Amino acid sequence: MSELRGAHAQAARMREAALADGFRSAADTDQLLAATLRDAADHARVSRRRLDAIGAEIADVVSDVRAWDTPTGSRQLQLFLAAKARAIRTVITDAMADARSRTTLLRSAGDGYGLPARERDRVNRQVLAGDIDRVRNATEAISTEDMRRYDNAMRVLDGLRVSAEAGPALLLTYDPAAFEGRGRAAIAIGDPDTADNTTVLVPGAHCSVRDGYLSQPDGLNVYREACHTDPGRSNSVIVWMGYRTPDSLFDSQVAQPDSARVGGRSLAVDVNALALTHRGPAHVTVIGHSYGSTTVADAAAAFGMRAHDVVLVGSPGTDLARSAADFHLSPAGHVYVGASSMDPITRLGGQPQIPVPTTSVTVGLGADPAADGYGATRFKAEVPGLASPMRAHSSYFRPSGEALFSIGDIASGHGDALARDHMTALHRRRLPAFDPERLRLGSGNHRH
Structure with missing residues (x-):
């Protein structure tokens, strides 16, 4: 001993x-x-x-x-x-x-410490099963911590079931107690170690393990669209619930970049780690939705995230990235932006970031990536018919929509097809403020 x-x-x-x-x-x-x-x-x-x-x-x-x-x-x-x-x-x-x-x-x-995705899945599933069994087979009083782990384990299990509808579902990260019980997890649809195209999806406010985000179909829809776009290439989509998001649009943190910067550091580590175990070349796309787009921008601008392409949808601002050049992508890489003219969150971008006196707090999330002069490629992302503002904000991953069709092209490594498919959009003008997309009705039934 x-x-x-x-x-x-x-x-x-x-x-x-x-x-x-x-x-x-x-x-x-x-x-x-x-x-x-x-x-x-x-x-x-x-x-x-x-x-x-x-x-x-x-x-x-x-x-x-x-x-x-x-x-x-x-x-x-x-x-x-x-x-x-x-x-x-x-x-x-x-x-x-x-x-x-x-x-x-x-x-x-960092989650990519050299262990293959399938081995990480095996180990994480064992821990998850232990969290479930400890409560189901309890012979004495269950602690608050064990109950919290159990609840989040069940939500992760639901997420794995949803993801498995489209392909192999791998649990790459699992920590149900992280972020004061909000939980931390990452689920891959398809094997990122062998996929020709790997996409990492980063959600925004009111998304956590605890809130059941992993059961939402966003990642599933992106995976299916990428597969339909280029059936000859294999895909993996990682739903990355790896940072402490603002709890809601009414959370004071939603107007501050702190969570995005902390999350951006973790995201950069995890994205860069994908190369450690991947076999052969791969096209890596990172998608950020809502506050998640701020996190993605900070990961690239401040923490060296290496991706071929970046997609920002419903973005309230890009914080430390003041232009597409700040993402430090390769010469062949692009920053792509989907911003519905009906989405009020995207109108938060471009407002000044204001420091609060006598504190380290900054209010405001930075530049609007859909604006003229930012350097991004904007694609069509309007919602057909009459849509409420929040429906417009939550529709970027809906099947047959303009945005998901465009995301499919980008995630499959065919971002150059946007122009050929007539899916590019004009940028917003700052002075005088005007969005050309307001003059166009959204369209549906877009399928590869």
Whole structure:
């Protein structure tokens, strides 16, 4: 046991050093992963031996029937079994705590720490199953934390079921207790390690694991549209619920960029990590909707997110990215923008970002990416018929719509087809303020 504890301590020091070092190379990351997995395996073996030993003790005592076939002996047996039950719970609790700490450690290095997507799915599903079983098979009072994990586990499970309607669903990230119980998860439809095209979808306000966003069909619709656009190429769409979004449009955070900047850092790590395990070339598109577009812009402008193309829909502003050039895409890459003229959220962009005196708070989310001079390619995104303002804001991923049709072209690596398909749109003018798209009725029945 002392040797094992020494090995554990050495592995912990190695992990801490690697984390402090910032993972300067893929080799650092692989070393961290190997040490953590070896440590986990050692801990699991120790736990198994402890349980086997307890089981042997119980079997030995119970086999001696004469020793407890009296009132006194029966009482002693009850005390003995109660003590062993406590010992078993201690072993199991310790094992679960160890598993959670390792999950947190690996996540702190970024989800793409060199582990293939299918292996990440296997490990995360085991943790998810444990969160569900712990409540369903509880023999004592359920803690608030366990109940919170259970509720979010069930929402993730629902998201996996919805995603599996179109293709293999992989649970790439799972932390049901993150962000004060809002949860953190990422589900891939299709395997991002082998896909020709990988798209990462980042949602906005009022989207979280807790709120059931993973069961929404947005990612499913993007995946199907990309597959229909180019049936000869494989696709993966990752629904990334990996940051603390504003709780609603009435949350004060929705007008401040702080959550977008923090989320942008995490998003950049996760997107860049896709290259670590991908086999062969891939076209990577990152889509941000609503406040998620601000997060995507910050990930590219400030944290080095590497993507071939970026799509911003329903954007309230791009914060640290003041123009398309600030995304630092490759020469062949583009920033694409979908902004319905009926969507009030998109009219928030372009307003001054105002610092609040005596605080570090900034109000306002920056430039309007649909404006003339920003440098983006705007595509048609109007809603057919009469639409309420909020319906316009939530319709970018609806099947047969202008926006989803255009997104299909971009996500499949065919953004150049927008012009050929007559799906490009004129930019907004700032002075005098005018949106040419207001003069055009939205159209439907767009299908590849």
